[in-house]
Amino acid sequence: MLVGLEIKNFAIVSNLSTEWHNGMTAITGETGAGKSIAIDALSLCLGERAEASAVRPSADKAEVCAQFDISALPLAQAFLEQHFLTSADNDCLLRRVVCKNGRSKSYINGSSVTASQLKELGQYLISIHGQHAHQHLLKAEHQLQLLDAYAGHQDLVVKVTESYKQFANLQKEFKQLEQQQLQQAAQKQLLEYQVAELDEFALQDGEFEQIEVEHYKLSNSQTILESCQKELQYLYEGEEQSACSVLQHSAQQFADLAQYDESLASVAAMLEEAAVQVEEASREIRNYTEQVDLDPARLTEIENRLSGAMDLARKHHIKPQGLVEFHQSISKELESISNNSSRLEQLDSEINDALLDYKQASEALSISRRSYANTLNTLISESMANLSMENGVFEISLTEDPERAPNLLGHDSVSFLVSTNPGQPLQPLAKVASGGELSRISLAIQVIIAQKVTTPTLIFDEVDVGISGPTASAVGKLLRQLGKSTQVICVTHLPQVASSAHQQFFVAKEIAKGETFTNMLALTKDGRVDEIARLLGGDNVSKTAKANAKELIKSACVI
Structure with a gap:
């Protein structure tokens, strides 16, 4: 108050x-x-x-x-x-x-x-009713709002509103996906070709780096083998004189000299250790040369693999090292486009379910509206009589159309009908009521609804x-x-x-x-x-x- x-x-x-x-x-x-x-x-x-x-x-x-x-x-x-x-x-x-x-x-x-x-x-x-409130009374949407306000079935109105929004949102998503699918048809065809090509090549994560290292090794294996064999001769296997034999000879010489001066014993020990190290290194080189793979077929295979990866990379304007990531990316994009079709089918089912929910909610609201409309018809007709319209008859006409396009207010069409004189048929307010009569009817409705709706x-x-x-x-x-x-x-x-x-x-x-x-x-x-x-x-x-x-x-x- x-x-x-x-x-x-x-x-x-x-x-x-x-x-x-x-x-x-x-x-x-x-x-x-x-x-x-x-x-x-x-x-x-x-x-x-x-x-x-x-x-x-x-x-x-x-x-x-x-x-x-x-x-x-x-x-x-x-x-x-x-x-x-x-x-x-x-x-x-x-x-x-x-x-x-x-x-x-x-x-x-x-x-x-x-x-x-x-x-x-x-x-x-506060609820304010202006002098032009009766003009709103001629609008069908306002008439429905008045009836719903008197009925007080807000839960039914909310149910219709929510079910309509759910239906509308699903329809919007369906149309967007459908349009998107049309626009992506050419893109899908290109992606399918690219993914198939990359699937066939099947480059694995980190593979390019590995074959690059292997190719470098294989392409230089002959040089490596020859160098290893030559150095092995110098170090250990030379017929005349090798580094190992020279070191062994020097070690023996300094060991003999240590008899005269003990300080040379350490030199003899170091030379002897060096000779052992050279001998060990020579053994490693020999083992390595025995395992060097001079496989021309493998080299050719590696070169073809490298060449293929680089060709694909040039085609897609990326570095070869990025091929695997690119492959994964366009595969996901293709999957997303392909999933649109299944989502459209799913949406079609969801739209049908949402439409059914909307129709059920609208039907429940319609039943309640008809019930309260009958009560309002009597009350407003009586109020019109009290406002010097003794022969006035008021009626709320509700037409239920389940095939009507879904909307926020349900599938009812409403019209406030009135007859102000005996023998006159019920007709819409706008066609029958004069300005003064419309003001009185509007006031009668406002007062009756105000008595029901706590304001x-x-x-x-x-x-x-x-x-x-x-x-x-x-x-x-x-x-x-x-x-x-x-x-x-x-x-x-x-x-x-x-x-x-x-x-x-x-x-x-x-x-x-x-x-x-x-x-x-x-x-x-x-x-x-x-x-x-x-x-x-x-x-x-x-x-x-x-x-x-x-x-x-x-x-x-x-x-």
Whole structure:
């Protein structure tokens, strides 16, 4: 429930502070005085778009604060808890500041938030019905939303929405894959050829490096063998003199000399050890030469393998060492393209399942809609009679078309039908109802749905346009009755509606020092009589007008 509203430097308001109460509150005033200024300020505070024009010309910024009692609003409490915005009590303070450059800041209970968060919270606090709300009533989508709001079957609506999104997402994937497959047809053919060629060559990881080393060895094996044999002769096997025999001779000579000088014994030992090392090395060389492979066939095979790898590498513009990685990469790419076909088959099955889920969810929603539509038909027809449309008949026509293309709202087509005169057939609202009749039907629907859908504060901004006489009295009674269960705020120009309110504000405009100011005053009992008398008789309030005003207020209080 709205408890307090403070407005500073907003449009033509300089400074305004108001308190609000339970029941029905009427806002009246002279034409052009700005009766809807409080509603506009509230809309801003609830996250509507902020514009620089909202700031009073002489000010740097505009500020609107709205205080709500949320003790009976579990959804609002849950929102605050979810976003860590709770206060110590059951109050909720919203604040919006708009600078003259058009930028704005938003706050909930003193914490900075986004305008979208204000808007999300606002739906749990206030429902605003403007004077053009009846125009939306002519749109089929809005009609379905009204019916669903009254039915309260949100779980069924969500099920239809989710099943449709699942179906739509699968269809989107199917079309993308199908298009991709068409575009990749030529690419697939090329990849198949390349992969087959590389599969046939079958180069293994690290193989190129190994055969490169082996090729170098084989191509130089003759030179290696000849050099080894020649050096073996020098070191050990020479018939005349070898390095080993020379070392052995020297070692013996120094061993003999050591008899005369012991310091030469170490030289003899080193030479003897060197001779042993040369002998050991010669043995290794001999073993090596016996194992050297002079296999021309293997060399040819290796050369062909190297040549093939280098040819493939040149063809694909990569280094031979990267052939294996390239082979793996294009194999995966080909596999991915090939898998598209199997995925398309899988998607086709999933789409059929998703469509079945959607149809089942839509059927359940349709059944619920038809049930609640019958109830609404009776209630709205009765309400039309109370609004001076005694012979009015209202009917919600629901046409179920299971073959209709899936959408977010299910497979129902809806039309609000009405007959306002006896013998007149039921026809769509747009074809039958006049402007005044449409306003009354719209108001009747809004009030009935508001009674079913728990909304703490309902605001009606001149929804009684085009209504007068007994109908205006009926509208006033309807709104006052609604005010017993929820807070109702109504901007009106009709005395019959204003007199039905539990309390009333008067909006006036004045000009001082070349500036325009709008004020909003809570009226006393006598003040209400004067204001309703003005609405009845104009600016010249007569005793008769005052008497009529008192009678209107007295009659309203009986309700």
